[in-house]
Amino acid sequence: MKSALLPPTGYPEFLQELKTRIRGAQVRAALAVNRELILLYWSIGRDILLRQGMEGWGTRVIDRLAHDLQNEFPGVEGFGARSLKYMRALAEAWPEEAIVQQLIAQLPWGHNLRVLDRIKDRRTREWYLRAAFEHGWSQNVLVHMISSRLHEREGKALTNFEQTLPPPDSDMAEQILRDPYNFDFLTLADDFKERELERGLLIHLRDLLLELGRGFAFVGSQVPLPVGDQTFYLDLLFYHVRLHCYFVIELKTGEFKPEYAGKLNFYLSAVDGIMKSDRDDPTIGLLLCESHNEAIVELSFKNFQKPIGVSTYTVTREMPKALEQEVPSIEDLKGIVEKLRTELAAARKADQAEPEEGT
Missing domain, CATH: 3.40.1350.10 (Trna Endonuclease; Chain: A, domain 1)
Incomplete structure (x- = not known):
């Protein structure tokens, strides 16, 4: 049990390094909020991947890292376990810093998350991100275009x-x-x-x-x-x-x-x-x-x-006329619901009126 509570090798130094990096990025974010944050998130995700690969850190370290970062930066959103996993996914999807600088960091974090969630292959992800940047799509428009498979x-x-x-x-x-x-x-x-x-x-x-x-x-x-x-x-x-x-x-x-x-x-x-x-x-x-x-x-x-x-x-x-006759209307559904409510109320009333055993 004790060993489970101890941080893995190199963890304290890594945590301290992240604290310094986050503080520095927060100062620069006043000038370029989105770009700095995306680059920060990507670098955190990249380093988590490296540590997990080279030093054998398990997935539970993300929960611990999230807890420690939130303690250090109370009230600052974006460093929960779910967010850290997205940072790792971002770095895994885009390992080259050049494309992160040129494209990924030009778009809001939410746009990148929607693409990560909905698209699996790299080429299609890049297609939608470039289209979103070129056309100035909002997050909702981006999701709509992905759903309609615009790239095809x-x-x-x-x-x-x-x-x-x-x-x-x-x-x-x-x-x-x-x-x-x-x-x-x-x-x-x-x-x-x-x-x-x-x-x-x-x-x-x-x-x-x-x-x-x-x-x-x-x-x-x-x-x-x-x-x-x-x-x-x-x-x-x-x-x-x-x-x-x-x-x-x-x-x-x-x-x-x-x-x-x-x-x-x-x-x-x-x-x-x-x-x-x-x-x-x-x-x-x-x-x-x-x-x-x-x-x-x-x-x-x-x-x-x-x-x-x-x-x-x-x-x-529109629904074919022949099929419309087979499907209950809104009024029919309302009637069914009211009937079920009446029957349920009557059953509850009967249960309450039934004398307890032994009285």
Whole structure:
């Protein structure tokens, strides 16, 4: 029992070194709070790993270390056992100090924890951290993007950008588009119409802009395009502030059809002729369909001169009518709960009224 109470070899010196390091970091933190703290946490985690590896310290030493540090710095949060384990996990995930300096320490501690918790492989972790830094994502937005598996969807749309846009713009435009787009904030029936989809996206415009990604500015819906003696209407019109161009989005239910690409190509020509200024780059079009055949899509806009992309989208489906009849409604559930409460109250009353044995 006595040996269990004694600190392991080198522990007192290590504890004293940490106390000095923490005090020094607290002074510097006034100038660069987040960066200093992340670097401090990483260095503590790295040294815990080294000590455990070289001197055979067990996992229980973290609990002891947390207790001693909290005694030394009362009221200072961030040095509990759970936090120390996260520091060790951070150092294990990012052993190179260079990437910690360049990326990890540029983001808040909470962002790093969410990535450590939700993603296991290094390459994907780095992808989301770089995206969060570049786009200024909040912690909630970062979690949402991870949940929607954005890294698997970005840059996956079918496009002709390589043939219709100059190299720098084509690469950026390619990465901006996704496939599929996740409109899980919408709930639509199986046989929804295109106008219902459009109305739903406009009602949830903030969610739509988040899903489209950074740089999209909403211009309007059903935007009129007068051509000759006719007027055509664009489903959704955006302006992309990084690409410096108009962005036409056409919504379609069902599978992609070749004629959709021809109509969108016409719309892009009209926008370039009517709305585009000399300072704007060529207008880009995006067709959003429920499904598509890759070979048909590629042949459909093979010889077009206008930049067009085709992606799919997903929405939350309403419960089928046949299934609705099998599932209890809210009112039914309330009735069941009230019935159970009444029966439970009656049972308790009966138990209280029953005379005790021997009376």
